Amino acid sequence: MNSSEFPGIFSLKGELAVVTGGGTGIGQAIAQAMHAAGARVVLVGRREAELAAAVKTMGEGAAYAVHDITETAGTGALVQRITQEHGSITCLVNNAGRHLKKAAVDTTPQEFLDVINTHIIGAHELTRLVAPGMIERKHGSIIFTASMASLFGIPLVVAYASAKSAMLGMVRTLSTELSSHGIRVNAIAPGWIDTDMSRKAFAGDPARKNKIISRTPMAKLGDVSDVGWAAVYLASPAAKFVTGAVLPVDGGASMGF
Known part of the structure; x- marks a missing residue:
């Protein structure tokens, strides 16, 4: 190892990353970080205006495709379109999600299923269709956005927590x-x-925010870029011997009190 390897070991030059839920929030931050690291990126989401605005902030090497990943009948066409227009997909970030804040006893089967369809069924179908190309090329990185709800109990999010926990099983098996x-x-x-x-979520509920800060050892909220750069690391050659891992980016919250 020598200094000439840095920072190239973290470069994503030559990669094509597809990021679902990439128009806003954490998904957008992941796409921006990967783009900054040299990757070409394609943002996937349901809302074209948000996707277009996100791509505009990145400029050349960024594009978008409108698609609802729960509409699995159209996922094959999405992958084909991206491949034809941009080339082989070498990195897939399954970030799209749906949240539901509701007591477990009040959560209906359909509401539960809607959350599962986004986090698990939609993500699996996209992964299933992207993976063969990666297998053929013997090269690829797939990243899932899990949650603290994957790691410990959080009230009023039974469907979301179940989906995110199932996601970790999918990561390990894949x-x-x-x-x-x-x-x-x-x-x-x-x-x-x-x-x-x-x-x-915190608006008008300072007690909730204070509780979260109090149980986070670093005593602050994270920035979306913290997640974005973690994704760059996992997709880069620096993590070439890292697979099946779950990386908390949480200021120490998962360590407990």
Whole structure:
């Protein structure tokens, strides 16, 4: 090892990253960080205006495709379109999600299923269709956005917590199936991050924010870029021997009190 390897060991030059839920929040931050690290990026999401605005901030080497990943009948066409227009997908970030804050006894089967369809079924279908190309090229990185709800109990989010916990099972199984083909599969578990969504959740509820800060050893919320740069690391050659891992980016919250 010598200094000439740095910072190139963290470079994503030559990679094509597809980021679902890439128009806002953590997904946008991941796309921006990967783009800054040299990757070309394609943002996938349901809302074109948000996707277009996010791509505009990045400029050349960034594009978007409008698609709802729960519409699995159209996922094959999405992958084909991206491949034809931009080339082979070498990095997939399964970040798209759906949140539901509701007591377990009040959560209906359909509400539960809607959350599972986004985090698990939609992500699996996209992964299933992208993986063969990665296998053929013996090169690829797949990253899932997990959650603190994957690691410990949080009230009023039974569907979300179940989906994020199932996601970790998918990460571990995929890593055992795909790693011998040169494809690494990992997850990031963000803690409480300062996003538009979290600001809305905290609005008018200072006690909730104070509770979160008090149980976070670093005593602050994270920045979306903290997650973005963690994703760059996992996708880069620096993490070439890292697979099946869950990386908390949480200011120490998962360590407990």
